[in-house]
Amino acid sequence: xxxxxxxxxxxxxxxxxxxxxxxxxxxxxxxxxxxxxxxxxxxxxxxxxxxxxxxxxxxxxxxxxxxxxxxxxxxxxxxxxxxxxxxxxxxxxxxxxxxxxxxxxxxxxxxxxxxxxxxxxxxxxxxxxxxxxxxxxxxxxxxxxxxxxxxxxxxxxxxxxxxxxxxxxxxxxxxxxxxxxxxxxxxxxxxxxxxxxxxxxxxxxxxxxxxxxxxxxxxxxxxxxxxxxxxxxxxxxxxxxxxxxxxxxxxxxxxxxxxxxxxxxxxxxxxxxxxxxxxxxxxxxxxxxxxxxxxxxxxxxxxxxxxxxxxxxxxxxxxxxxxxxxxxxxxxxxxxx
Amino acid sequence: xxxxxxxxxxxxxxxxxxxxxxxxxxxxxxxxxxxxxxxxxxxxxxxxxxxxxxxxxxxxxxxxxxxxxxxxxxxxxxxxxxxxxxxxxxxxxxxxxxxxxxxxxxxxxxxxxxxxxxxxxxxxxxxxxxxxxxxxxxxxxxxxxxxxxxxxxxxxxxxxxxxxxxxxxxxxxxxxxxxxxxxxxxxxxxxxxxxxxxxxxxxxxxxxxxxxxxxxxxxxxxxxxxxxxxxxxxxxxxxxxxxxxxxxxxxxxxxxxxxxxxxxxxxxxxxxxxxx
Ligand code: SF4
Ligand code: SF4
Ligand code: SF4
Ligand code: SF4
Ligand code: SF4
Numbered sequence: 001x002x003x004x005x006x007x008x009x010x011x012x013x014x015x016x017x018x019x020x021x022x023x024x025x026x027x028x029x030x031x032x033x034x035x036x037x038x039x040x041x042x043x044x045x046x047x048x049x050x051x052x053x054x055x056x057x058x059x060x061x062x063x064x065x066x067x068x069x070x071x072x073x074x075x076x077x078x079x080x081x082x083x084x085x086x087x088x089x090x091x092x093x094x095x096x097x098x099x100x101x102x103x104x105x106x107x108x109x110x111x112x113x114x115x116x117x118x119x120x121x122x123x124x125x126x127x128x129x130x131x132x133x134x135x136x137x138x139x140x141x142x143x144x145x146x147x148x149x150x151x152x153x154x155x156x157x158x159x160x161x162x163x164x165x166x167x168x169x170x171x172x173x174x175x176x177x178x179x180x181x182x183x184x185x186x187x188x189x190x191x192x193x194x195x196x197x198x199x200x201x202x203x204x205x206x207x208x209x210x211x212x213x214x215x216x217x218x219x220x221x222x223x224x225x226x227x228x229x230x231x232x233x234x235x236x237x238x239x240x241x242x243x244x245x246x247x248x249x250x251x252x253x254x255x256x257x258x259x260x261x262x263x264x265x266x267x268x269x270x271x272x273x274x275x276x277x278x279x280x281x282x283x284x285x286x287x288x289x290x291x292x293x294x295x296x297x298x299x300x301x302x303x304x305x306x307x308x309x310x311x312x313x314x315x316x317x318x319x320x321x322x323x324x325x326x327x328x329x330x331x332x333x334x335x336x337x
Numbered sequence: 338x339x340x341x342x343x344x345x346x347x348x349x350x351x352x353x354x355x356x357x358x359x360x361x362x363x364x365x366x367x368x369x370x371x372x373x374x375x376x377x378x379x380x381x382x383x384x385x386x387x388x389x390x391x392x393x394x395x396x397x398x399x400x401x402x403x404x405x406x407x408x409x410x411x412x413x414x415x416x417x418x419x420x421x422x423x424x425x426x427x428x429x430x431x432x433x434x435x436x437x438x439x440x441x442x443x444x445x446x447x448x449x450x451x452x453x454x455x456x457x458x459x460x461x462x463x464x465x466x467x468x469x470x471x472x473x474x475x476x477x478x479x480x481x482x483x484x485x486x487x488x489x490x491x492x493x494x495x496x497x498x499x500x501x502x503x504x505x506x507x508x509x510x511x512x513x514x515x516x517x518x519x520x521x522x523x524x525x526x527x528x529x530x531x532x533x534x535x536x537x538x539x540x541x542x543x544x545x546x547x548x549x550x551x552x553x554x555x556x557x558x559x560x561x562x563x564x565x566x567x568x569x570x571x572x573x574x575x576x577x578x579x580x581x582x583x584x585x586x587x588x589x590x591x592x593x594x595x596x597x598x599x600x601x602x603x604x605x606x607x608x609x610x611x612x613x
Contacts, residue, residue: 031498031499031502032568032570033502033567033568053566053567053568054567063504063505063535064534064535064536064539137367137368138367229374229376230373230374230375230376230399232398232508232511232512232564233511234506234507234508234510234511234512234564235504235505235506235507235508236506236508236564236566238506239504239506239566240566248533250533250534252532252534261534263533263534263535264504264505264535266506269507271524316367318566320394320508320511320512320560320563320564321373321374321394322366322367322371322372322373323373324367326367327367
C-alpha cells in the first residue's frame, strides 16, 4: 500500500494550498511556449509535456531582477535594497532534471557569498516533482548518472499511475511533508501500481569525458574548433539551461538615481569576457564553447564535486544550429576510447 | 543523378582543384528531420553533404564570420533564394566581395528539391525578380491577417504579450545574416541606447530596434523566427516591414549586389529634409 494522490483531487489540493498561503506554480502552456507559472486551478496545469520549454531556474533566478534603488545626493547616497517578494510556494509538477538542477546550483550560490535572492526563494519553495514516463531524443539524465525518477532537489516525488489517474506520493523532506500535511485527508492508501518510467538510453560515458577534459593537453586541442564551427554564439543554450547561472550587474538610470539589476549573462556571448582594453581572453567562439564544457564538467565538479548539468537536453533541443552538450560529449567519448 | 549527388560531385571538383577552400552546406542532424550546417574543406568529405527539403537554415551568415574571406580565397555555399538575396545585400553593404562566393543554389517546393542554375550571385537575378513579382501583398498566414485587423491598442497588447516572453538571448540577431554588426546597438554602452535588462521596456526596445534595423534588409529567410527559443512570431514583424518598404520605396531587398540600401541612402531632392 502506498499513499496516492488521485488526479480528481488535485483541484481541491490546489485550493487547500492556496488557502494555506502557498502560491501554486506548475507547468503551463501559454502564448505558444511552455513554462512553469502560477495557476489558480489544477485544470491549468499541463502534465502532458515531456518537460517545459523554459526551465525551473526562472523561478529561483529570474532573467532580470532589481537589487537596489539608489539616489545620489550632494552629501549622501541613499540606497534601498530590493529583496525578492516571495512567500511560500509549491511548484507542482517539476521534472527531475529541473529539480536536480536547483540542487546542483545550491553550492555555487552559497559558496563564498550566500546569495539571498537564490536562498530566500529556495527556502520558501516546495518542489513536487513528477517522475517522467515519456522522454524524447534529447533527454539524457541517465548519461549524467541520474534517472527519470531521480529524487535529487525534490521535496516530494510523485510517480504517475497508469492512465493519468494520479500519482504515488513519496515524501522526501520535512518541507515536503509539512506542505502535504495540509492535504493529508485528500490522499488515499492504495495498492495502485505506478506506470513504468521512461527509458532514457545512455548517450556517452561521462567518466571518460571528464577524464579527457581534465587532461591539460586537451585544452588546446583542434577538437574545440571543429566541434563548435557552426555555433552562432547566441544564449539559447545557457538561458534555457537549468544549471547555467552566470549574471551581470547593471545600473539603469542616470547619474543621480536609478536601479541596480542582476541580469542573466552567457559565456556564449563575445562580450562576456571582453576587457575594457579591448582584449578578450576568449576571443573565438570555440574558446567560448570550450569554456562552457570545461566549466560544466571540469571546473564546477572540481570545486563542488558535482557536474553542472542535469541532463535535461534543452541546450541541444533548442539550439538553432543543432549543436549542444550531447553531441560534444558524445564526440569526446569517442576521442577518449 | 539527384541534385544532392550533382552538388557533391561539384563540391568534390571545386575542392580538389583548389577553386574553393571550403564548402558550407548541410549535414545530417541529431534527429531524422534535422539538418545542421556543415563545413567541408577536404574533397574526401563531400559524401557528408545532404540536400533535401529539410535544409532550411539560411547559411549566408557564415560567410561574414571573422576572417573567413580575408585570405581572398573562394568559398562555396548552399543557398536558397533568400540566401542568395542575403549575399547580394552583404555585397551591397560592403561586407563581402561577391567574387569570392560560389553558390550552390536550390529551391524547395513541398518535398521536391530543385537546383537553381548559376554560380555567381549575378546569375540569379531572374530567380530573385520572380520572387519579387510573386511576393504576396500580405502574408497568407492567419495570424498575420488577425493582427492586421486589430486596433492599434489591441496590436500593441498582442506584441506586448509576445515580447514579454523574450529572454534577450539574441538568438534572433545571431541567426540573422544581416545582423553582422561588430558591436550591436544593444551592446553599446556609451551611450547606452537600449536597456540591456530583459524586462518589459528592455524587451520592447530590443525587438523594435531590430525590426527597424532589418527594414529593407530582411530577406524573410526565417532564421530569426526559427531560432527564437520562446517562439515569438518574429516572421510577422519582418514581413510587415518588408511590405512597408516595398510599398513606400518599391524596394525589394537583395535584388542585386549593387542595389542601394534603402534606409542608408539619401538623395538631395528627397522630399524629406530629415534623415534618421
Ligand atoms: S551551441 Fe547553439 S544554442 Fe548554444 S550558443 Fe551555440 S548556437 Fe547558440
Ligand atoms: S547543459 Fe544542457 S542538458 Fe545539461 S542541464 Fe544545461 S540545458 Fe540541460
Ligand atoms: S531578420 Fe530574420 S528573416 Fe530577416 S534576414 Fe534576418 S534572420 Fe532572415
Ligand atoms: S540589431 Fe541592428 S545593430 Fe544589432 S546586429 Fe542587428 S542590425 Fe546590427
Ligand atoms: S531570439 Fe527571441 S527570446 Fe531571444 S532575443 Fe530574440 S526575440 Fe528575444
